[in-house]
Every structure is written in C-alpha cells, then in structure tokens.
Amino acid sequence: MLTLINRLLPLLSPLIAIASALIVGAILMLIAGANPITAYSILFQESLSTYFGFGNTLTKMTPLLFASLGVLVALRAGQFNVGGEGQIYLGALGSTLIGLYVQGLPALIHIPLALLAGFFFGAVWGWIPGYLKAIRGVNEVITTLLLNYIAVNLVSYLVQNPLMATGAPSPYSPLIAKTSRLPIILPQSLAHAGILLALIAAAILWVLLVRSPLGYQITAVGFNPIAARYAHISVERTIMLVMASAGGLAGLAGSCEVMGLKYRLFEQVSPGYGFDAIAIAFLSRGSVVGVVLTSLFFAALRSGANVMQRSAGVPITVVYVIQGFMVLFIAISFAVEREIRVKTQRGAKV
Template sequence: MKYSLGRILPILSPLVAVAAALLVGAGLIAIAGVSPIKAYSVLFTESLANYYGFSNTLTKTAPLLLASLGILVALKAGQFNIGGEGQIYMGGLGSALVGLYVHGLPLVIHVPLALLGGFLLGGLWGFIPGYLKAVRGVNEVITTLLLNYIAQNLVSYLVSSPMKDPDAPTPYSALIDASAQLPIILPQTQTHAGILLGVLATIILWVVFARSPLGYQIEAVGQNPIASRYAGISVERTIMLVMALSGGLAGLAGSGEVMGLKYRLFENFSPGYGFDAIAIAFLSRGNLAGVLLTALFFGALRGGANVMQRSAGVPVTVVYAIQGLTVLFIAISLVLERKLATNRSPVVVQVASVES
C-alpha cells in the first residue's frame, strides 16, 4: 500500500510536535532535580486514571473544547479568530445576565435560555470583526485581538460596580438562579454538563462539514474565495456567519464556566482558555476528532499540573512551558510542510501491507 508523504505528514507532525514538547519538558524537569518519569507518571496518572483527577481534567477540557471548536470553524473559512478569550468573557456575561435577572423559569427552560444568552453575546463579539473583515476589509486578527481586552475590561467593570454582589469582598456577581445552573454529571465532583455540550457540538459540526451544503460552502470559501464567488457563494455573508458561529461556540465555553463551575460572574474568570484554544485548533489540523483529543490532552496538562507540583515538586510553569513548546513545534512543522509542498517533489513512502 502506498501513501504519499503529503498525506502522512498532517497525521505525523502533531504527534511529533507533542512528543518533542514532552521530551524538552523532561529536560526542564530533570534540570529542576526531579525524575521526568516520576513527574509524567504523576501528571498523567492523576489526571486520567484517578476518578477525581479525571473529573478535574474533564472540567478543564469543557471550555477548551468549545473554544477550540470555534477557532476551528473560523479556520475552515480561512479566518483567524484570535478573539476566543474575549468571546468567552462575553458568553459568560450573557449567561450571567439571564441567570441573574430572569426568574421563575423551570430548569429545562432556564438552562437553554442562559446558554442561548451566552451563545448570542459571544456570537455578537465574533460577528463584529467578521463584519469589519467582510464589508470594510479590516484584518480580523487585529480586531479579534483588540476585542479581547474590551470584553475582559467590560466584565471587570460590571462585576466591580453595577453587577457586584453587595457582600462580595472581591469583584464578582451574586449567584445565578439554581434553575440556570448546569447539572453535575459525576457525583462529588465539579464535572458539569458543559463537557457533554462540547461533545455534542463536535458531532453537530462533523455532520455540518461532512453532510451539509453549509459545510461545503464554508470550506469552499476557505480554500478559494475567488472561485467560490464565481460559483455563486456569497463570500462576505459566509465570513460574517462563520465568525458569528465561531464567537458563539467560544461564548458557550464562558457559559459553562459561569453556569457549571462558578455559578456567578467573576473578574478574570478565564485563565487563558481562549489562547489555548488557538493552539488546540492548529494542533488538530482541521480534524474535529483531533480537536476533541487535543483538548483532552491540554485539559489533562492543566488538571494534573497542581498535583504534579504537590507530589513531584515540579513547578506548574513547566506544564505551561510544555504547552508553549507544543505550539512552537507545530508551527515549525507547518513551515516544513509548506516548503515540501512548494517543492512538489514526488516523494512516496512505501508501507508494507500486512495480510491477515
């Protein structure tokens, strides 16, 4: 069986990038005077094989998965949404507003309504740069990046003054109604239904991209907007739609943090999930299953970092260094792939087929 190098590289390069990052991370751990085998054993055993550790991993994975799905949707249309962090904050704000100021609804109505509030406000925050790109030609990287700071500071202002709980010692709102809180899916843990929402969103997006005209339209615009325009596809409308959808998915990540974890709106409630989502989306190479697995990997790193520090004496910053190194190595692999593609050399890798 023959496989071209161009088809194998997109599968191998993310794996090599992760392995290289873990290898360099092992060197950093060794410099700190700790056995890398012991440190990694603690990290992944506690975050994946332990009940409470795995629940913590799922809790961290939920916002990472939803936000990275949003980034991936934008990438499918050739748009670079760097504003996932701001959209997370706006999604959290939208759900908090519904949870705080809409009362008297049963849980089966209040929870979807609060999620819708988060999706719409996050979607609005994605639509703004989408409109500016489609209609005014403004670079979406710049606008989405700047909107991050506006959203974060807007939430900080609101929880410091008009929405602040009168009894709060630090900036945060009052508790949202119990009918607007996401249910816990693993007993005696903080793992809420947000992770199920992320898996459901992954399945829906797979159906959209694999089976629907909309998915074809989005990918066509991403691959060749000029040809798409000749084919009768409205490139401008597609860009605005995709950026709104991208922001809405990231907004749901913020909704989960407010409705399932903290039950109130906090200042600086996202520890950088929106920026991690960019790395996850690029590392997955446009594959939805890859997004799910990579988000779980990053969730395990975040979930096991504190345990590794307590049990093995390795600073949490080493985990963040591993994440950064993963991004660095995947960027290097993308550059190498582009060079190979420009060379157009007919390199073929022969793989022996095994007959059963």
C-alpha cells in the same frame, strides 16, 4: 518517497510536535532536579485515571473544547479568530444576566435560555470582526485581538460596580439562580453537563462541515474565495456567519464556566482558555475529532499540574512551557510540510 511523506505528515506532525514538547519538558525537569518519568506519571495518572482527577479534567476540557471548535470553524473559512478569550467573557456575561435577572422559570427552560444568551453574546462579539473583515476589509486578527481587551475590561467594570454582590470581598456577582445551573454528571466531583454539550456541539459541527452543503461553502471560501465567488457563494456572508458561529461557541465556554462551575461571574472568568484554543485548533490540523482529543490532552495537563507540583516538585509553569513548545513545533512542521509539497510538485513536473 516524498509523496508518501507528504501524505503522512498531516497525521504525524501533531504527534511529533506533542512528543517533542514533552521531551523538552522532560529536559527542563532534569535541569530542575526532578525525575520526568515520575512527574509525567503523576500528572497523567492523576488527571485521567483517578475519579476526582478525571472529573476535574472534564471540567477543564469543556471550555477548551467549545473555544477550540470556535477557532476551528473560523479556520475552515480562512479566518483567524484570536478573540476567543473576549468571546468567553461575553458569553459568561450573557448567561449571568439571565441567571440573575430572569427568575421563576423551571430548569428545563431556564438552562437553555441562559445558554442561548451566552451563545448570542459571544456570537455578536464574533460577528463584529466578521462584518469588519467582510464589508470593510479590516484584518480579523487585529479586531478580534483588540476586542479581547474590551470584553475583559467590560466584565471587570460590571463586576466591580453594578453586578458586584453586596458585601463581596472581591469583584464577583451574586449567585445565579439554581434553576439556571448545569447538573453535575459525576457525583462529588466538578464535572458537569457542559462537557456533554461540548461533545454534542463537536458532533454537530463535524456533520455540518463534512456532510452538508454549508460545510462545502465554508471550505470553498477558505481554500479559494475567488473561485467561491465564481461558484455563486457569498464570501462576505460566509465570513460573517463563521465568525459569529465561532464567537457563539466560545461564548458557550464562558456560559458553562458560570453555569456549571462557579455559579457567579468573576472578574477573571478565564485563565487563558481562549488562547489555548488557538494552539489546540492548530495542533488538530482542522479535524473536529482532533480538536476533541487535543482538548482532552490540554485539559489533562492543566488538571494534573497542581498534583505534579506537590508530589514531584515540578512547577506548574512547566506545563505552560510544554504547551508553548507544542505551538512552536507545529509551526515548524507547517514549514517543513510546505517545503516537501513544493519539492513534490517540482518532481511531478519533471
């Protein structure tokens, strides 16, 4: 019986965490005097079943998916990338610079070049803590977290000074060139081609992690770096590679925000996508497909929150409470799963 539960928990625990968080959200709605069934119906109908709402959901899903993939690839190598927010800001900066200062290129060249710059800026920001961890032994959680503040304040300084648009009432850059903007995929909506790029990135990452020797090396380093060394796998190089890749993927999230949605660099590039990505990656339990589905779910929550507030009288903050409880419940599930595994191992020895 314990063995069966042990096998089912990785599949059931994310669903249980989501359901439990939604139940807590419903209780809060009842306390506030709102009808949770009506509120949830409005939230998910607006975000998933209406044309404009679904377009908005896809728009929010794009940065969430890119940043979550970045957290996931780092986790596969046993690294905790909590610097997605800063990497998003650096990626947005890189694409903005190409969109502003590289002119006269056709869109077929300008768009990939701007995306490449965003990936490169984010990758450098991810490589720095990877290098410090691999070569100097510095904890990557501390360095990635601290680099978030540097990136946010760097972008803030730039859009308030050298990059600030002439006569702008608030800190933001001039518009990037039209040839560097991502095309809209759903007419008269906000949905742009960034979501297609994010899904392609997810597919490539799945093949890389599951079907390639490099994926085996990354997984081996994550499971047991000592054994990986005996297998002649360079642990240091693998750590730097995955952290740079994680930063590059998060950087593409910032690129798509600039190139597909805002068309300029704002002081507040991200409303916290980098931190949501951590929750998404943990809820997905290391699965690329799970990251795609969970990113869609989180995007739907964000997309429908405003309509839920207007129509059902439920504050937007309830959505953030639900997300927070998801993280709490998945953490509890990890502890329960570990305890069950210990009991299973003891039973097998007996």
